[in-house]
Amino acid sequence: MTVQQLYPRLVVSDADGAVRFYAAAFGAELVERYTDGSGRVVHALLRAGDALWAVKDADDTDPAPAGPGAVIVALYVDDPDAVAAAMVAGGGRVLFEVADHPYGERGGRIADPYGHAWMVAARSEELDPEEVQRRTAAAYP
Template structure:
């Protein structure tokens, strides 16, 4: 067996609105979009840089989340402050403000308007795994 690709598929209440949001907030490109006979999006693939994810309209089988769920999507960007501002402008909400983190990143966590959590980060320091572990243990005892 050989794994060829893994990407998240986000179930949302309005896939076309989500596509618009992700295009504006992340500069995502719509790669493909397919609908059922009623016009509901059953699969839309998006790409931003090397990140790939899909969205679909929720239905009885796959209802959209009511609130941010247990999965956090980690997205590394050139400017987390600008990305957070774009998410907020599109209706996102702050879970944790973007700030400098002790483990060598600048980042924060935001929820998109569709119930998904995004950790938006930028690597701000070149630290060894040992340094990251030490700083993390000290910051979060």
């Protein structure tokens, strides 16, 4: 078996709105978009840099999540402060402010208007796994 591709599919209450939000917040481009006979989005694939993810409108089979936390999408960027600000400007809500963390990252967590939590971060130090563990255990006893 060979894994050929892996990307998240986010179920949202307004897929076209989510596409606009992610385009404004992340500079995402719409790669493909398909709808059912009623016009409901069944698949919209987005790309920002090397990252791929999809959104679809909620339906009876795939209900939208009640709130952020069921899935946390980790997004590594060059400027987490700017991305967080763009998300908030587009209607996102800060869950954790962007800050420097002892495990070698600067990042925060933002809930998008569609029920998903996004951890936006940048690596600020190159640390080996043992040092990350040591710092994390010390910071979060």
